[in-house]
Amino acid sequence: MSRAGTPAQSADLVDLTALLSAYADRVPDLDDPAQRVVFGTSGHRGSSLDGAFTDTHIAAITQAIVEYRTSQGTTGPVFVGADTHALSAPAMQTALEVLAANGVMALIDANDDYVPTPALSHAIIRYNRDASAKADGIVITPSHNPPRDGGFKYNPPHGGPADSDATTWIADRANALIAEGNRGVRRQAALLTEPYDYRLHYVADLGSILDIDAIRSSGLRIGADPLGGASVNYWALIAEHYGLDLTVVNPAVDPQWGFMTLDWDEKIRMDPSSPSAMASVVARRHDFDLLTGNDADADRHGIVTPDGGLMNPNHYLAVAIEYLYTHRPGWRPDAAIGKTLVSSTMIDHVAAGLGRRLWEVPVGFKWFVPGLIDGSVAFGGEESAGASFVRRDGSAWTTDKDGILLAVLASEITAVTGRSPSALYADLTERFGAPAYERVDAPASPAQKSALGKLDGAAITATELAGDPITARLSAAPGNGAGIGGVKVVTDRAWFAARPSGTEDVYKIYAESFAGEEHLRLVQQEAKAIVDGALA
Structure with missing residues (x-):
């Protein structure tokens, strides 16, 4: 067990x-x-x-x-x-x-x-x-x-x-x-x-990027769990500096992380997007109006709501984008939405609904840096629960992932809209459908991993994926033409991407379907066959 x-x-x-x-x-x-x-x-x-x-x-x-x-x-x-x-x-x-x-x-x-x-x-x-x-x-x-x-x-x-x-x-x-x-x-x-x-410079500057007044006046009861990481004293100062009803639910710092619950593979891992690693945090979701988590260096975020539990990172990214691009009048009207190509297509739908340009890049936050610097990309996000965005005046805030920022943003969203991020994501699914998304690993030798990293989309000979015609076979990101270190195959209802792991003898298969869980399983099964065939 x-x-x-x-x-x-x-x-x-x-x-x-x-x-x-x-x-x-x-x-x-x-x-x-x-x-x-x-x-x-x-x-x-x-x-x-x-x-x-x-x-x-x-x-x-x-x-x-x-x-x-x-x-x-x-x-x-x-x-x-x-x-x-x-x-x-x-x-x-x-x-x-x-x-x-x-x-x-x-x-x-x-x-x-x-x-x-x-x-x-x-x-x-x-x-x-x-x-x-x-x-x-x-x-x-x-x-x-x-x-x-x-x-x-x-x-x-x-x-x-x-x-x-x-x-x-x-x-x-x-x-x-x-x-x-x-x-x-x-x-x-x-x-x-x-x-x-x-700490002081960062916390005192949060008012230039977030509506802290709205959070404070709302009276939200906020819980923040640093998961034993570097943000522990930042959360305490945020509460004090801005007068928020914010509790650091676990201020302990232990280099063995003996207080953690085990991750999916029974290892201790401080991943705020993992239901297993966040189990003790999720158990307290009814104690607060909003509860958040961060990893050890606070570049990732986890959002827990009373009505939805731990949000899938893709779901929260979509909600954050929808909210920010409709509540930041100081941003450039042509500022694009940045996403990695293994993030949910829900973001594509949100971008289209907003009339904003989507900028899809390979995995790695470094691709968002130039856009965040000049404001041409106002938000950049990754499926692994990492994101950042520009200040309210459109100038650069951070050019690395900011889990503290995205966690406090969830409080602003709740305070301003009167609804939880989970409820707002449910609204998006009513408009665009409810995608099923998952990442799985498949065995691969070092030679196969090397071949996959150099694979050209043209080497994919399949014409269908899970019953639908393939519309794109990508080995370069649409946003900037940079190689993705693998392939992405797209249909009108689903997609998968395959990339070699940098640390293990496996390759990662990211897949999503807007036709339900059963269809997603078929996409994953055929994805493995397609990739294995291309590597044979």
């Missing part, structure tokens, strides 16, 4: 002593691909227990970042923040020692607090509005990953995730440094830092 959704037990908890010892002592073996520096869509991730996230890695990556930023003419300070994962604190110390030895000033939290990813992105954008020497940032987090993992991400002066040109250069240079025993890494014990109040 599955233990998903049940409280974690002592046997599920990571050995922190072994984890931290491995970080300090283990030297990576570059002959093992899993131990090399690899930047995915959200930086380098791994565990010290697997030799994939060690002091050696972080020193080399930081040195590579220093060299990269120098090559780009970036001469301002580096904003550095870390989340609550056990490996984040030692990784931050490593990074600060390397930055100092290279003469790079690091701006660290003035309160010795954890720093959410959106607060760091907000800080970069705020600083660079007026500074002549541009700043960039390092975010130390594996996001929602299990407690045994660490993560390290670089955000250039635009404030968002680095593009693949930058991350490829940094990873290659870091691996070269490691291969030489890190002899090219400069490091010193005396740090070069200045304080920056990430």
